[in-house]
Amino acid sequence: xxxxxxxxxxxxxxxxxxxxxxxxxxxxxxxxxxxxxxxxxxxxxxxxxxxxxx
Amino acid sequence: xxxxxxxxxxxxxxxxxxxxxxxxxxxxxxxxxxxxxxxxxxxxxxxxxxxxxxxxxxxxxxxxxxxxxxxxxxxxxxxxxxxxxxxxxxxxxxxxxxxxxxxxxxxxxxxxxxxxxxxxxxxxxxxxxxxxxxxxxxxxxxxxxxxxxxxxxxxxxxxxxxxxxxxxxxxxxxxxxxxxxxxxxxxxxxxxxxxxxxxxxxxxxxxxxxxxxxxxxxxxxxxxxxxxxxxxxxxxxxxxxxxxxxxxxxxxxxxxxxxxxxxxxxxxxxxxxxxxxxxxxxxxxxxxxxxxx
Numbered sequence: 001x002x003x004x005x006x007x008x009x010x011x012x013x014x015x016x017x018x019x020x021x022x023x024x025x026x027x028x029x030x031x032x033x034x035x036x037x038x039x040x041x042x043x044x045x046x047x048x049x050x051x052x053x054x
Numbered sequence: 055x056x057x058x059x060x061x062x063x064x065x066x067x068x069x070x071x072x073x074x075x076x077x078x079x080x081x082x083x084x085x086x087x088x089x090x091x092x093x094x095x096x097x098x099x100x101x102x103x104x105x106x107x108x109x110x111x112x113x114x115x116x117x118x119x120x121x122x123x124x125x126x127x128x129x130x131x132x133x134x135x136x137x138x139x140x141x142x143x144x145x146x147x148x149x150x151x152x153x154x155x156x157x158x159x160x161x162x163x164x165x166x167x168x169x170x171x172x173x174x175x176x177x178x179x180x181x182x183x184x185x186x187x188x189x190x191x192x193x194x195x196x197x198x199x200x201x202x203x204x205x206x207x208x209x210x211x212x213x214x215x216x217x218x219x220x221x222x223x224x225x226x227x228x229x230x231x232x233x234x235x236x237x238x239x240x241x242x243x244x245x246x247x248x249x250x251x252x253x254x255x256x257x258x259x260x261x262x263x264x265x266x267x268x269x270x271x272x273x274x275x276x277x278x279x280x281x282x283x284x285x286x287x288x289x290x291x292x293x294x295x296x297x298x299x300x301x302x303x304x305x306x307x308x309x310x311x312x313x314x315x316x317x318x319x320x321x322x323x324x325x326x327x328x329x330x331x332x333x334x335x336x337x338x339x340x341x342x343x344x345x346x347x
Contacts, residue, residue: 001113001114001117001118002117028128031125031128031129031132032132032136032140036128036129036132036133036137039129040133043133045212045213045217046212046241046244046309046315047212047282047315048212048216048239048240048241048242048307048308048309048315048318049210049212049216049222049224049239049282049307049318050239050280050282050283050284050285050287050288050307050318050320051282051283051284051285051288
């Protein structure tokens with residue numbers, strides 16, 4: 001999968017590395033801004049109160 | 055470098071110019087034994103299985119699993135650390151906005167009861183309890199830094215208050231400045247992690263609760279560790295059920311240890327004095343209250 005991705009990228013190796021770094025950074029920002037906050041609702045809520053207050 | 059590329063098989067064809075420049079003893083020995091035609095044939099043979107490997111279900115599944123693992127680790131890093139760092143300035147701005155709104159409201163003639171200053175300092179006004187999930191107070195703790203400024207909302211529902219990055223007030227407990235116990239809860243980490251550093255509080259550290267009326271200053275006294283069922287900390291006199299309160303207390307509750315819900319860590323504070331909004335913020339938190347504008 002990733003080998004195939006490497007093959008379809010254009011240019012010499014350093015251009016490919018540069019493209020991958022930019023793509024990875026963009027994906028990370030998208031995860032932090034939208035995906036993680038959205039996914040958070042599916043994580044079992046932790047009760048931090050005393051007595052079962054929820 | 056050449057040896058490293060050789061190990062990956064399929065990547066070699068990305069560097070056609072390098073193919074003849076093998077320096078490893080293995081590679082040069084193999085080449086010198088074979089005639090040029092055989093070398094081409096062997097290269098072709100090496101490429102075909104590499105292409106098959108790229109398409110293999112197991113290979114793709116493995117890469118997807120590794121990707122999923124990295125995503126889970128990134129999510130945990132975000133939830134337990136990065137998100138708290140990113141949300142702290144946002145929450146401080148919201149707290150500052152609320153404080154400035156209260157400043158404006160106080161300038162209207164109807165606000166602020168006219169009591170003698172000496173009296174109000176020790177007999178502070180007490181608000182009536184707000185609606186669920188409504189922000190009614192702000193928390194400032196100089197020990198946590200001048201940037202620490204968080205809204206407090208009514209209720210301790212995990213889904214409606216605490217997971218919305220709020221510090222929550224136990225509705226069964228008293229309001230700030232009232233005789234008895236004003237108890238608030240927060241996450242230790244994640245969702246703002248307001249009380250992350252509760253264990254760093256030292257005896258005498260000031261904790262400020264700001265409302266529309268002004269600033270209630272409390273002094274930190276001690277920590278206690280209880281089980282999640284330890285509702286005694288909510289009593290007007292903590293751990294003494296049915297005893298009538300004479301003191302004004304502030305109690306912080308959160309999780310202990312870090313990243314666990316096995317125990318609760320409780321921080322008790324006693325009331326010092328009240329500063330009306332008209333007098334401006336106490337010096338100790340002036341930078342916190344005024345700094346964010």
